[in-house]
């Protein structure tokens with residue numbers, strides 16, 4: 001019963017701490033105060049303490065939170081310390097780029113198969129991962145108990161492919177196609193729009 | 209001298225209001241309170257009022273903020289109400305997917321050219337945009353006064369291509385290559401890691 005917005009903030013705290021470890025190294029002795037996290041993330045420190053308190057007592061009064069330990073706790077809460085099985089629907093430009101990107105595997109997201117409707121692509125491989133006929137998507141998800149489906153097909157086919165994922169029992173969908181999908185409430189959805197990545201930049205350009 | 213974290217929060221408020229307009233329509237008569245924005249974004253309402261107050265008095269006490277008006281104000285502050293010129297370095301899988309995605313143009317990010325070192329790609333087009341030799345990158349940025357460079361080349365070439373962008377006078381870089389670039393302080397950088405898009409999803413999967 002934790003609010004979604006709290007979970008989204010935990011992801012922000014986790015990334016913030018990861019950046020600290022990148023710079024300072026994996027020192028057991030590094031502590032961070034909620035006011036320092038507040039300065040780095042912009043979320044007010046009382047909110048940070050309240051969010052973390054949902055899950056346990058991680059900090060020591062007067063000293064702060066041990067960075068290495070808190071990262072591990074957050075990874076456990078967010079499910080980032082385990083492996084998730086993923087399929088990619090659409091072996092086009094974006095699909096190919098995602099399959100080859102090592103960042104997913106590093107974070108525990110293992111791509112198990114790619115699906116497409118183009119006969120010229122079916123039967124081929126990208127890296128060591130096979131491209132299957134999208135007709136087999138539902139059965140593959142069920143048989144291999146796939147957790148997450150990534151949707152990188154053209155918008156006009158996205159709903160029909162998403163329906164196949166749902167029929168196979170997918171638990172969550174990462175959607176790149178520019179449309180709002182209609183999904184049953186038990187399937188978690190996250191829509192990606194890369195144009196949002198420009199937003200922080202243009203404020204500063206506006207100042208020049 | 210507005211803190212970066214305030215700007216990042218403004219982007220969050222902007223997206224939140226956009227979602228409201230998507231659902232409720234562009235009604236002049238819709239108002240929203242800071243506590244409603246707080247419930248939708250997870251940022252505490254006093255922080256929201258403080259952030260917006262940096263830029264002006266947008267709300268009416270007791271009634272809240274007029275949604276349409278506040279979106280326009282935020283777009284003006286964030287530089288989203290004007291056009292920005294963009295080049296893409298790397299005409300590979302990710303580069304091609306970004307060039308063809310209509311979401312960028314819709315938000316005012318106009319791709320002016322693509323650059324690559326592969327002789328088989330130079331001289332071709334993606335959509336109506338030409339692929340140029342990366343050797344011409346610096347001159348193109350200077351002559352056409354390009355604002356933003358998107359870096360979608362393999363990691364081992366990313367720093368050298370970023371240096372060319374900087375030499376041409378680029379103002380900001382959106383980096384997809386998995387490495388930390390060394391850039392002069394006046395060039396704004398934003399690193400994208402799509403594996404972060406999975407993070408909110410796995411919390412819920414962990415509960416199942």
Ligand SMILES: NC(=O)c1ccc[n+]([C@@H]2O[C@H](COP(=O)([O-])OP(=O)(O)OC[C@H]3O[C@@H](n4cnc5c(N)ncnc54)[C@H](O)[C@@H]3O)[C@@H](O)[C@H]2O)c1
Nearest residue numbers: 090091092093094116117152153154157177193194305309
């Ligand atoms: N959200 C973003 O920021 C963003 C950025 C870039 C692209 N996109 C979107 O991502 C999607 C993919 O883009 P792309 O550049 O890879 O396109 P693409 O045309 O290169 O690839 C699409 C692939 O989907 C396959 N396909 C078509 N119908 C199918 C079906 N019914 N079942 C299975 N496969 C099917 C095609 O055969 C092709 O291989 C598009 O919807 C595009 O708008 C989104």
Ligand SMILES: NC(=O)c1ccc[n+]([C@@H]2O[C@H](COP(=O)([O-])OP(=O)(O)OC[C@H]3O[C@@H](n4cnc5c(N)ncnc54)[C@H](O)[C@@H]3O)[C@@H](O)[C@H]2O)c1
Nearest residue numbers: 097101298299300301302324325360361362365385401402
């Ligand atoms: N951050 C993320 O979430 C994410 C996701 C997917 C891919 N990536 C990264 O994006 C980058 C591009 O991925 P891709 O799948 O498009 O790779 P790709 O191999 O398909 O494309 C790379 C392109 O860069 C060109 N190139 C190589 N050296 C160059 C140079 N010196 N100057 C100009 N062009 C040059 C190549 O000719 C090729 O066209 C990679 O670094 C990859 O790791 C990141």
